[in-house]
Amino acid sequence: MNSSLGNFKLSKFKLGSKSSESKNSVSKSFGSKNFGSKKKAKPKSEEESNQKLPQWMEKRFPETRQMTLDLKRIFVFLTGTSGALLIAIGLLFLMGVNFQSTLIYALSFWLLALIVISIFFTYRNLSGLTLRAVQASPCFAGEKAVFELEVSCPKQQKKSAIFIGWKNQDVATVNLHDNHTIHIKLSHSTKHRGRFKPEKLSIFTSYPLGLIKGWSYALLNMNSIVYPAPLLQESEDKGDSLDEEADQGMEIPRGTTDFSGIRDYQAGDSPRHIHWGAYAKTGKVQTKTFVDYASHDLWLDWDALSISGTEIKLSHLCAKVLQYHQEQQVYGLKIPGRTIQPASGEAHRNTCLTALALFGEGDHSDAQTQVSTDGIGS
């Protein structure tokens, strides 16, 4: 419970300017833990539910990794079409009265009943739908973070035309007919580096008749690491490698490039390196040894940068990480509070980028960061 409260504070609901106030009250009621006794009526309309999102919403839509839609979480209301149909029904009823036609009466009543039963069918289309956070891919600030969700429903059910997405972002259309579990990918635009946690997901359907809309929300516990936008500062470009010792590359033994000496044969030595000349002379099997020279370690050092501004520095370092990674260099990263030893490869790149992304975000342990990188924090 506590951890979910903590996460909630981090999450960015679109509360607007008055958010601090309402957040406080939210926190209080969370602390007192007596919200269970307060029963809030179902919201009458979408607008209403948006404006006062807080208390009942939190209770019904706690931040979880997996959420199933049920009675508490599904809202239904008339659509514009059902309004138009109601007008048509009124027209038919008038016809029925003025022409005293029993059949037209029956027709208008049947259509009315159709609207009523639509409530149940639309509800059924959402009920039992389960959303589960699967994976979040990191991205650079300004790009789109991709979240992978698993959408499923009980085996005996079918779901049609359900739209899932964040407001003003991509929307996925879900149909569960033959498959009862599918994976969808949703993307969300990002602005700033750091740990990006999308706001609540909206789930919407008006199936089967379009007369009733049903909707719900899911606040899935998933976040994506947003790396700083890579932006190379030209003025710094030359100063990237520090304490350069061009001649004194470190020897890497058991290399293949330069000859360094001869020693006795050991099991496993390549026959190509056996000193056949010596063998012919002495009858003793000896091996020629070679060394490689590692290019000198590159250090990306925060303190060595002459540019100012945290974000600018981070963007620059990010660009350099990408550059070295591309050049398959061995590089290390030093930023205040964190030093990453030189290495190379995909994992190393991600570690560095993550460190840059989360710079200044405080005391997140490495382990947690690691989970967030390749999966989802739990």
Add this chain to the structure above:
Amino acid sequence: MFEKGFPQDKLITYSGMLWLLAAQIVVMLPLIFYLPIWLLPILIFSAVWRIRVMQGHNAQPGNLIKIIIGLLGLGALAASGVKVVSLDMMASLLMLGFAYKALEVIQRRDGMVVILTGFVLIGVLFLYNQSMLIALYGVLSMTVLTGALIAIQQSKSYAILPNLRLSSMMLLLCLPLMLLFFFFAPRFEPFWKVPQTSGHAKTGISDSMTPGDIAELSQSDDLAFSVKFEGKRPGQNELYWRGLVLQHFDGKTWTQSDIPNGKGIKIGNDRLSEKQVAESIVKRGDSVEYEVIYEKSGQPWLFALTPVLEVKGRAFLGGDFRIISYRDINEPKLLKLTSYPNSLREVELSDYDRDLALQLPENGNQKSRFLADQLMASSASNQEYINRVLDRFRQDQYFYTLRPPTLGSENSIDDFLIDSKRGFCAHYAGSFVFMMRAAGIPARVVTGYQGGKWNEQGQFLAVHQFDAHAWTEVWLEGQGWVRFDPTAMVAPSRIEQNLETAMESEGSFLEDNFLSMSKIKWLDGIREKIDSAQYAWRRHVLGYDKNAQQNFLKKMFGELSVQKIGLIVGGLFAGIILLWVMFLGLARKRETEAEEHQLYRRFCDLMAKKGVTRDISQTPETFRRFAMQELPDLAGEINHFSQAYSSVCYDPSIQSKHQSYIDDMKSLLKKLNR
């Protein structure tokens, strides 16, 4: 609103388009028979265009084409001569709009508009025809329209059958609620006068009679009305369903009198007060109680055994003892009537009425007048004179025929009575009244129906248009108006049995009506069943009006108060909702997972709490190894639990010990939870 900023795909799928097209065709098909035929090619054109667009042969029509088609449609309407302010015009315009909208449907919104219009058009169809078959067709149209509504909501194309099944299921499930509304929703009198459809053209007996009119009617086997008797059914030859009284003769045509009487009342169609009824009728004999459902005729005339003394329903007693509807009958109309056929009517005849009943044109038909004088001179009394005239019909060479020769317009009575001697009931009735009046005996022509066909299955009497008949009433001193039917003298079988029997030798029964099923004898049994079903349909479904509603509710629930109705409706509504919830499986618990899976999920949740989260990609086996490695303290339990789970899931040999494994898993879970 939610939809804003939430871009769903708004386009209709291919199968949605097909559904829409099918729905349009189904809805428009029956209406084509009632609306101007010129609409048909235009409707076909738009459908074909639509199909070609869907197949990619044509582009969406441009504005110019749309305008041209629109003008063509309106032009076709104008050319077909539909009245500007009429229901036909409204329906035709609605049809045109319905067809045109199809041309441009791409988005879901447009599809919705088409479907809603389709629903209204089903209602329009019911204005033209209310038969059981059309009602069934309406249900079919509803199903297809609902299916189309489903199809355009879908974001993928699916097969036809599941949609059809879903829409039928929805409509079927709606049925109880529809019936609840239907039985309990208040019924109103019409709010305003409405134009009628052309389907409501006047049919049946009209308010004038020229010999030949009724012969025409006799070619129709349409139902005029059906009668259900409360007690004993009178004999077939007593069934004179009296409708109109025709007093005025202009030498050719008999019409209702429109000469106002001294008190300024037009006789006949004006309402007779109860006092006037009591004054002019001497009640005699047994009553006949019966219930009549009149088919639509577009006219206000009603037909009953005369005199009617009690009317339940929307009708009144007219001046000459007939009953008249307040409005033209454009939908089946139910009345409960009580008649006293043996009563005496107007034993005292006013001078005004006597004058009306003696009116004849100044000139013409001199031979007949001469004949009347001759016969009268040789008769001792009026009664004897009447008998002599009737005897003449019986004994002379008169023929009852549906193929009478054409009569001249100058001396039509002479032509028939003296010369051709071949005619139908109208000829006999008209000439008989002429003979009476010529001899100074007050008499008048009465039109209506005679007889009817008894339906054993449904226990009701069906009176068809071919039962139309004309007879006469003669005023006799001390007896009032007495019915005489000269046709009975010539063709007794017409009265004793029916027209078909009377026309057997001539073979002219329904001879012009090639499509009539009534002539096919071996279908009689089936026909009786169908007629009986149709009677029930008219009586109980179409006839469910305000009165019927009150009676029905009273019968079902006793005396009703508002609270009681509220309780009943509320209870039934709750019941229906409950039914739906059960049927749709909404009350069922979500957890229909097998117990072992539930337990395993709890196990995973527990592990997650302890910091070991199962990734989606991990099988139970890999997760077991992973968890044992991460939590060495609990390795034993984890191992044991996972093994048990695998056994339950995959090892058929432990089937008999299933429960013990489950119990093991439960206890291990408890241990792990500690």
